[in-house]
Amino acid sequence: MANSPSNVSPRPFESMRQLASNMVVGRLALLVILLLAWEIYAQFFADKAMLAPPSSIISALGPKIFGDPAVFAAIRLTLYELAIAFSLSIIIGLAIGVSLGLSDFGRSGLLPIVLLLYAIPQVVLLPLVVMLFGIGPVSKIVFGFSHGIFPVILTTVTGMRSVSPLLLRGAESTGASQWQLIRHVIFPHMVPTVFAGFRLTMTVTLLGVLLAELFVSISGIGYYASVFGQSYDPAPLFALILTLAFMAIMLNEFVRILERRFSRWKQ
Amino acid sequence: MRAGLKTASVQVFFVLAMLALWFGVTSAAMLHPLLLPEPGKVWAQIQKLAVTGSLWKSAQVTFYEIICAYVLAAVPGVLVGFLASRTVWATRFFEPIFAGIFTVPLVLFFPLFIFFFGIGPNAKIAFGAVYAFFPIALNAIAAFSGVDPLYVRGARSMGATTRQLFMNIYLPGALPGILNGLRIGSVICIASVLGGETISAANGLGHSIALSAELLDSAQMYAWVCYVVVIVVAINKSLSAIESMAQRRAQ
Numbered sequence: 001m002a003n004s005p006s007n008v009s010p011r012p013f014e015s016m017r018q019l020a021s022n023m024v025v026g027r028l029a030l031l032v033i034l035l036l037a038w039e040i041y042a043q044f045f046a047d048k049a050m051l052a053p054p055s056s057i058i059s060a061l062g063p064k065i066f067g068d069p070a071v072f073a074a075i076r077l078t079l080y081e082l083a084i085a086f087s088l089s090i091i092i093g094l095a096i097g098v099s100l101g102l103s104d105f106g107r108s109g110l111l112p113i114v115l116l117l118y119a120i121p122q123v124v125l126l127p128l129v130v131m132l133f134g135i136g137p138v139s140k141i142v143f144g145f146s147h148g149i150f151p152v153i154l155t156t157v158t159g160m161r162s163v164s165p166l167l168l169r170g171a172e173s174t175g176a177s178q179w180q181l182i183r184h185v186i187f188p189h190m191v192p193t194v195f196a197g198f199r200l201t202m203t204v205t206l207l208g209v210l211l212a213e214l215f216v217s218i219s220g221i222g223y224y225a226s227v228f229g230q231s232y233d234p235a236p237l238f239a240l241i242l243t244l245a246f247m248a249i250m251l252n253e254f255v256r257i258l259e260r261r262f263s264r265w266k267q
Numbered sequence: 268m269r270a271g272l273k274t275a276s277v278q279v280f281f282v283l284a285m286l287a288l289w290f291g292v293t294s295a296a297m298l299h300p301l302l303l304p305e306p307g308k309v310w311a312q313i314q315k316l317a318v319t320g321s322l323w324k325s326a327q328v329t330f331y332e333i334i335c336a337y338v339l340a341a342v343p344g345v346l347v348g349f350l351a352s353r354t355v356w357a358t359r360f361f362e363p364i365f366a367g368i369f370t371v372p373l374v375l376f377f378p379l380f381i382f383f384f385g386i387g388p389n390a391k392i393a394f395g396a397v398y399a400f401f402p403i404a405l406n407a408i409a410a411f412s413g414v415d416p417l418y419v420r421g422a423r424s425m426g427a428t429t430r431q432l433f434m435n436i437y438l439p440g441a442l443p444g445i446l447n448g449l450r451i452g453s454v455i456c457i458a459s460v461l462g463g464e465t466i467s468a469a470n471g472l473g474h475s476i477a478l479s480a481e482l483l484d485s486a487q488m489y490a491w492v493c494y495v496v497v498i499v500v501a502i503n504k505s506l507s508a509i510e511s512m513a514q515r516r517a518q
Contacts, residue, residue, distance in 0.1 A: 023360055030364075050383065112274040113281045121499045123462040124473070124492050127480030131488075132302060199370075207372040214377060214466050215477070222466075225378035237382060241375055248371045 052235035057242065064236035065243055074220045075243065078213055081140045082251075086205045088141070089148030090198070096149075097156025098182070111157060118150045122208070126215050135219060140212040147208030148201045155197030159190030195259040202255045206248055304486040312490035321475070322494060328471040329460065332388050336395030337456045344400045344452065345445055348407020349437065358412045362405070369401040374462060381467050391463040391471070399456035406448025410441035443514055450510045457499055472498075 035054050042053035052060075065071050100106035100114070126143060133139035163186050171185050214222040221244070228237035286306070292298055293305045316322040351361040377394055384390035414437055422436050464473025472495050479488040 026360055027364065108273060109277055112277040115274075116278045116281060119500055119503070120496055121458050121461060123458055123465055124476055124495045124499075126462075126465050127477045127488060128492065131480050131483075131485070203370055203372060207374055210372055210374050211462055211466070214374065217467075229378055229382045234382065237378060241379060244375050245371050248375065249367075252370050 049232040050234060052238050056235045057238045060235040060239040061243070065239050071224055071240070074224060075247075077137060078140075078209060078221055078244075079247070081137050081213075082144060082206055082209050085141045085144030085148060085209055086202060088145045089152055089201055089205055092145075093149040093152025093201075094156055094194070097153040098160065098186075100153065101157040101160035102182075107157065107161075114150070114153055118154070122146060123211060126211060130212065130216060135216045139216070140209050140220075143212040144205045144209035148205035151197050151200045151204060152194070155194050155200075156190065159193030159197075160186055162193060163189045198259060199252060199255045202251055203248075206251065210244070301483060301485050304489060308486040309489045309493070312487045313493060316487070316490055316494065325470060325472045325475045326498070328388060329464065329473070332391045332395065332460045332464075332471065333457055335388075335392045336460055337399060337453060339392065339396035340399035340452055340456060341403055341449060344403030344448070345407045347400075348404045348445070348448075349411050349433070349441075351404070352408045352411040355412075358408060362408050365401055365405050365408070369405065373398050373401075374459070377463060377466060380463070386467050386469050388471070391460045391468065394463045395456045395460040398459040399452040402455055403445075403448045403452040406444050406451065407441065410444025410448070411437060413444065414440035446510050446513055450506055453506050454503055457502065461495065461499070 039053045039055060042051045065075075096114075100110050122143075125146075129143050129146075130139045133142050167185055167189075168181065171181055176184070210221075213220050214225060216222050217226045221240070224240060225237065228234075228240065289303070289306055293300070293303060350357075351365075352358045373394075376397075380390045380394045380397075384393055418436050418440065419432065422432055427435070460471075461473040464471040465477045468474035468477075472491065476488055476491045476495065479485075479491060
């Protein structure tokens with residue numbers, strides 16, 4: 001309990017910093033303990049065909065994942081699909097969101113349709129998407145896009161609604177055109193909300209792309225996941241998945257940094 | 268209430284317009300029937316699936332998986348949420364760990380579930396349970412750590428036991444947040460079980476959709492999609508209704 005911030009300390013900043021560094025050290029220690037336990041269990045107790053120790057997963061990273069040009073190309077292709085799906089979600093989602101948020105007709109007449117479509121569990125449409133767009137990158141981009149566009153539309157509409165009507169009326173009464181209204185009043189105010197939605201967009205776009213990648217098991221990441229799994233060689237399977245998880249974490253951090261950069265003006 | 272009615276009427280109108288468009292496009296033969304079969308053929312398949320009992324056979328498997336997965340997510344989720352929020356330090360230690368894991372699309376790990384549990388129901392139960400655990404635990408942590416410490420101290424000074432403290436102070440105080448997490452968890456649980464079935468399974472609703480797509484029987488695939496969309500939306504809506512009813516009672 002010595003670390004509890006409720007304890008009044010003469011130098012609060014010092015104790016806060018101590019607490020923060022304790023947290024990081026503690027989490028790292030937890031990670032190390034878990035990895036050690038995994039290593040010992042996998043080395044001495046587990047079935048080698050089912051569980052690989054962390055050491056052999058790491059040594060599989062070189063030759064089996066990054067060293068194999070075909071596996072590396074599959075990972076790169078997934079990143080490429082994600083980048084296109086993410087950009088399309090943002091561009092088209094912003095365009096639809098702004099046009100819906102601008103008018104009463106959009107908000108009360110068209111937004112319910114977006115909400116209706118958003119309620120559909122999209123994963124049931126995955127076989128249809130692959131049937132329509134083939135097993136290549138297009139179906140993965142489409143499925144990632146169809147996941148990513150909804151949070152962008154909804155946060156854009158919410159962000160536009162968060163602009164105080166007083167500011168809108170002020171700008172209108174001083175003779176601002178529709179475009180000036182969007183550019184100078186609405187847009188700067190909706191940036192923080194919209195960017196906060198980008199991280200969710202990144203997560204769900206990646207979810208859509210990966211679902212489609214894993215569903216199509218005759219090419220790409222889905223193919224290697226099933227090949228590694230069927231050959232009962234867990235080290236490359238774990239290595240592939242950890243590589244993708246690391247990629248997901250990095251992308252998430254990247255969007256978080258962007259978010260911080262763009263909402264700075266408000267402070 | 269009036270706004271809700273307006274929203275619903277717009278949605279009904281949209282569905283009717285889409286149906287009309289479907290009839291128009293197929294009768295003018297603008298799309299290949301493999302991509303968009305005639306509504307009549309899909310309707311015939313919808314009836315056939317119900318009459319032959321294949322709907323019930325698939326739905327049974329999926330419901331079983333969803334219920335097992337949900338129980339396995341909800342009980343540990345609330346419990347871990349309670350334990351991880353016992354002290355301020357524990358909350359600030361564990362909350363970012365769970366939140367961090369949850370930002371990674373966990374579908375990445377689905378091949379491991381197939382690897383460990385095979386393509387039977389167990390893989391989907393484990394996958395759905397793990398996926399739904401995180402939103403439930405995260406909301407429970409937020410809810411339990413938001414309980415006013417004044418009440419806790421008050422009850423303790425009057426000699427409440429740990430059990431009484433949990434049942435009479437923590438649980439009622441945290442209930443709205445827990446219910447919210449349970450509802451989000453149910454949506455995620457259903458979606459991940461269906462997703463798992465679609466990617467790799469031997470039976471279940473998701474598998475039926477994927478199989479009829481593979482066999483290029485698009486009328487049957489659309490029929491399955493109609494059933495699953497209606498079932499899932501109905502479950503989600505009724506759980507939301509139950510949640511808001513419970514929220515009102517909890518206040």
